[in-house]
Structures are given as C-alpha cells and as structure tokens.
Amino acid sequence: MRAKDYINGVKSGKISAIKTVKSILDEIKKINKDYNYFNNITDELALELAEKIEKNPKGRLAGLPVSIKDDICVKGVETTCSSNILRGYKPIFNATVVKKLVDEGAVIIGKTNQDAFGFGSFNINTDYKVPRNPLGKTRVTGGSSGGAAGFTALTEFPHVAIGESTGGSIAAPCSFCGVQGLTPTYGAVSRYGLIDYANSLDKIGAIGKCLDDVELVFDVIRGHDNKDSTSLNEELSNNNEVKTIGLIKETLDIDPKIKDLILKKLNELGIEYEKVSLPLTSKYSLASYYIIAMAEASTNLSKYCGMRYGQEEKLDLPYNEYFSDVRTKYFNKEAKRRIILGTFTRMAGYRDAFYLKAMKVRTLIINEYKKAFRRYDLLVSPSMPIIAPKFSEVDKLTPAENYMMDIMTVGPNLAGLPHLSLNAGVYNKMPVGIMFTGDHLNEKKLFSVGKKYGV
C-alpha cells in the first residue's frame, strides 16, 4: 500500500495506526533474526507515537512507520552509527529531520544497520551482524544505508526509511535491493543531529518502495534550518520539465547485460537522450572523493576518545595512552584505515598534494557538471556497475577495489547534486538500478521523470 493511501486511511479512521505499528514491529523482530536490518527496535516510542496519532490523526505523515539510519540522533534512543565506540550513547536531542517527521505524525520504529560511520559500499563494515540482501541471503544489501534499503524492500507494510549518503550510500543499497531512493542537493535537508562522516559531503535522504513515498517524506524533511550553518536558505527550483537527458558515456563500460537493461528502460521512457562525455568526472572523481571524505572523517572521528560520550575506560592510563587505548579497542578495521589515510593526507608536506589538490579537482568536476546541465535537464547512468555481489566475492576484494565500486555515485555526491536511484529491472534474478542526476535544487525534475518511469 502506498504511504499516501495508508495515511488517508488513518486520517479517516478506516485504518488503525496502533494495529499497523504493532504488526510492523512484530515483522521487524521476525525478519531481523535472519536479515539484521535493525540495530535497535523502538517499541515503546513507536507505540507512544501511534497512540497519539490514533487519538488525534493529524499531520502529513499521520501514523506512517519510518525507520531512521543509525547515524541520525533520536532523543533517548541508542544511536551508534553501527560502531562499537558509540555503544550505549543515547542522544539528548532529536535531529531536525526526526523532529520534522514526528511533528507531521510519523511513527519512529527503529534504527537501521549501516557500515560503521558510513564507511563502506556493502554494509559489511558494521560492528553489528551484517545485513543480508532481501532477494538472496548470500548477497550483500549494499551500503552504507543497507538496513534501510533492505527492510524497505522486504516489508509489506507502509514504510519509508531515512537514509544518508556521503558518496553513494543511498543509491548503492537501493540499486542492490530494488527500491527507490533520493539523495537530495547538499544542504537541502538539515544535517543537525546527523553524526558526521564528512561534513562537506553528507546528505540525508529518503528510501521507499515507490517514488511517491520518497517524495512525500522528502517534502517533510527538507528546508532551511538555523541549527545547521550549511543548510541552504533557498527554495527548490519549480521547473520540473524534462526535455533532454544526457546519458553519461563513460558509465556504460560495464557488464553488457546491465548496460542493455538501462538502455531498454530509457527507450521505454520515450524521453530524448543523447550520449554525453564527462571525462574529468569519470577519471578523477573517485580519487578526489576519497581524499576529501577520509580527510574530513579523520577530523570528525577525533572526538571519539573515551570522554564525554561513547565508550569509556577506567582512567588509570597516562594521558595520550588512554585515548589511544579506547580508540584502538573500539574502532573497527575500516575506520582505522580511513582515519590513518585521512590524517596522512592532511599532514604537513602532503596537504597540498592530496587534500588541497582534491578540493581543486572538485571545482573542475562541479564545473563539468554545470556545463552539462546547460544542455541537459538531467543526466543518467547505472546506479552501480554490478548487481549485489555475494559475500564470498566481496571478501576477495582489496580495499582499493572496494572503493572503485563507487565509481558511478561519487561524482554527484562530490558535487552535491541531487540524484535518484530507481529500479530498472532484474538481471540474474537481482535488481539493477538506474540513476538520474539533476542540477542543484532540481529535485522536481527528478520526481517528474521518475513518475513517467512508473515506480
């Protein structure tokens, strides 16, 4: 059932929010034994919110079950980013998105699994149990918002997931699990209460079974927020007309079966498209993205040192030794790898060659996209170069090969451009995603082409 139909049912008294919420909570518990989508199921909070709605069924999301990625703060609910170092941390405030959702009647059902701090493309770097693909348990969900996309695909109840993307963490799991996900323009949704991975890249977005659900929730969570100094004080563009689409040539150098599926879908759309080349983005976005993301992550993660919140130990070690002890004990391998590389690229002597260079390359990449948008309303590419791989296949990849899987998604994320991943069909019994990218604040064009697409 579409979220809108369910919400109308709740408002007219035909559907009980309490009954629905109880059923979805039961379902989560059953599913979680095998699939590990939730780090924390918020029974008490969910029932309290559902009762409130049943008494007074108001709000644009009246009674709608919404899951929250575990890097977004929910007051009084354990929020860990799937990292051991934050086990036990209960925020004393709600993230702006959570406040907006609850104010409009949404029911928060739990915190979803992810790669710890968002560090991963497959959701295997979680300190909780690894989530499994809803269409094949031997395969990954994709990451880092793996729990969010996996549960969205598997549940039959009305539900929307709040995810977050730094370099592709919404598009990747949506592609692998066969659901729809919007990564908005950087700054269109407040980051207040989002636990930072990389400040200049992080974006909160929505994942749904159908595009309507995604749009409904995006409309609630977007907008300027005084509490986030990078929040944009600008409205979305009202232009939703899509006349021309540029198909990014360099993204087609993949498995021909995936390529054919994408081309077939585009032809079905009946929208004029032509091939466009983005040479700089294709060649340099991966390096530029990972340098910036790791540099920012290494500074953001310096606050986890065994004081103020998160894991603490007995204070019987010398000053520096204490911090090193806590960090070594509770950060996982991937977090350590990124902290070390990020620290290296910011060090005296290397800063200009890596960090500053990456920031300059980002300027060139943004310019390349802006030039393309003078000619095209939207750009299109596959969301991922592959279908969801098996765990045994991912185990064989080196870290560098792992990072290369993000080749389609890092470009728009680096440039802060809104992008929408939609299910394009099935290859080898697994979903394939198609990704539309728009200019800054052009989300309405994405929704307009998505509607034509019919998901």
Added chain:
Amino acid sequence: MKINKEILQGVANNARIKLSKKEVDELLPQLNGILKIFSQLNGINTNNIEPSFQPVEVKNVFREDRVESCKEDVLVNVKNKEDRYFKGPKSI
C-alpha cells in the same frame, strides 16, 4: 608516492591508533594501493583553480552573540564525571 612502515607508525601515532606489527604488515600494501589511486590527481592541471571546500556556495552564518543556558543534561552519557565536570586521564 609510497609510504613506509616508519611513516605509517608516525601517522597512526598522531591519530591515536595503536597498530601491531601484523596490522602494519597488512595495512601497508593496502594503503599504498589506495595512494596509487589518489596519485591519479597528479595528472590534472589545477593551476589558478580555486578549491571547493563545499559543493555549493555557503556563506558565513552568524548568530547573535548572546549567552544561552543549556537546558539538557550534557553529562547524561558520561561515566567518568565529577560534580558537573567531565573527567579525563591525568595530564601531568
């Protein structure tokens, strides 16, 4: 550009991460593989290009310089505390 064991240990020390000999041996080729990707940026000319620290232009945002009291209990997640203070390891 390549890093060696000495640089790696120095960086890890700065980042307050302890590495065992085994971890150093495992990390070194991995990090050099990633740095090889990073070094691709040497192939692009960025003379006279301004860096983009944000993907969209963001202006400084100031609030009024007014003291506000914190209503929430910031010590609620803290184990090591005394009176109204966070407690850390001994510095001297």
